[in-house]
Amino acid sequence: xxxxxxxxxxxxxxxxxxxxxxxxxxxxxxxxxxxxxxxxxxxxxxxxxxxxxxxxxxxxxxxxxxxxxxxxxxxxxxxxxxxxxxxxxxxxxxxxxxxxxxxxxxxxxxxxx
Amino acid sequence: xxxxxxxxxxxxxxxxxxxxxxxxxxxxxxxxxxxxxxxxxxxxxxxxxxxxxxxxxxxxxxxxxxxxxxxxxxxxxxxxxxxxxxxxxxxxxxxxxxxxxxxxxxxxxxxxxxxxxxxxxxxxxxxxxxxxxxxxxxxxxxxxxxxxxxxxxxxxxxxxxxxxxxxxxxxxxxxxxxxxxxxxxxxxxxxxxxxxxxxxxxxxxxxxxxxxxxxxxxxxxxxxxxxxxxxxxxxxxxxxxxxxxxxxxxxxxxxxxxxxxxxxxxxxxxxxxxxxxxxxxxxxxxxxx
Numbered sequence: 001x002x003x004x005x006x007x008x009x010x011x012x013x014x015x016x017x018x019x020x021x022x023x024x025x026x027x028x029x030x031x032x033x034x035x036x037x038x039x040x041x042x043x044x045x046x047x048x049x050x051x052x053x054x055x056x057x058x059x060x061x062x063x064x065x066x067x068x069x070x071x072x073x074x075x076x077x078x079x080x081x082x083x084x085x086x087x088x089x090x091x092x093x094x095x096x097x098x099x100x101x102x103x104x105x106x107x108x109x110x111x112x113x
Numbered sequence: 114x115x116x117x118x119x120x121x122x123x124x125x126x127x128x129x130x131x132x133x134x135x136x137x138x139x140x141x142x143x144x145x146x147x148x149x150x151x152x153x154x155x156x157x158x159x160x161x162x163x164x165x166x167x168x169x170x171x172x173x174x175x176x177x178x179x180x181x182x183x184x185x186x187x188x189x190x191x192x193x194x195x196x197x198x199x200x201x202x203x204x205x206x207x208x209x210x211x212x213x214x215x216x217x218x219x220x221x222x223x224x225x226x227x228x229x230x231x232x233x234x235x236x237x238x239x240x241x242x243x244x245x246x247x248x249x250x251x252x253x254x255x256x257x258x259x260x261x262x263x264x265x266x267x268x269x270x271x272x273x274x275x276x277x278x279x280x281x282x283x284x285x286x287x288x289x290x291x292x293x294x295x296x297x298x299x300x301x302x303x304x305x306x307x308x309x310x311x312x313x314x315x316x317x318x319x320x321x322x323x324x325x326x327x328x329x330x331x332x333x334x335x336x337x338x339x340x341x342x343x344x345x346x347x348x349x350x351x352x353x354x355x356x357x358x359x360x361x362x363x364x365x366x367x368x369x370x371x372x373x374x375x376x377x378x379x380x381x382x383x384x385x386x387x388x389x390x391x392x393x394x395x396x397x398x399x400x401x402x
Contacts (some may be wrong), residue, residue: 090369
């Protein structure tokens, strides 16, 4: 089961993902997630609530990263810890994404972007 | 002629069960009979036989349900099960995910074949003892993956039977789930009538998954749509060109989560091994075929 919540903090859009981002989880949140990334303003994706991320979850993050790159928009990934951070590191995606461990720091960087 | 082992025959047809009992006795085995699934599970739990000959159609539960009851308990997990199926029986219809038997024989069968299969099942038990295996389960999953939740639950139950740490469980479980998904999606192209077979074994030193699909296989060294070690994003443009979803990290992740990762030559079977901490510290290494 996966969930998505969106908020606005100091003018920065923050998407909070939670739960298990496997195929079933991604299927639940996909359409809402896709709608949220279509904006040129800086975006923070908070993974603090994500328990496990599998390839489909990585896929939507990558998709968001690439779509936003095309239009010159910034994307910050934050809150990854434990097994989630380990997976992103194993995939070497911590070299591809702009990853900021602490959500408050990520929001600040996005605000200044 | 060898024998002396105790075989439990689970069959509700009185004539057939008597025939099977006499056949097994003629080969030197001790044979008991249970007329239904619950009796069989109770008998096998109270006094574990050396093997089960199990009909798939029983009055109270299917043979697969009996398999599940026995395979998910420590005391009866290693009892080899020979399942008797009929081509037209309803219980042989696939049910998303099931715990499998060790060997299968289709009715009507030749008595010689039955005895040979019983012998193979018993020999397999000796092999497991030689490898110091204390848990061995075979799962079969339909490739449209409607049973993901069931699979997760079943893996959780299996890991209870092992001495793995939470971290070890997380790693091997993660890798297995990624490879099972790969087998269903890429090997079997999500065709429901094609199965993913998951062979799970725990010994004193390691936990092992062997995951196989029924597809034609592939060359694991030629995967332009999968992430490589050097540049994790280099494959994405290729995937986009083919209209594939963003992904391709399953093998890279799974390889990073286990101590040994190897495909067979055909490319339709992958073996994942995680050694328990003590063994890893003495220098286990990754291999690939």
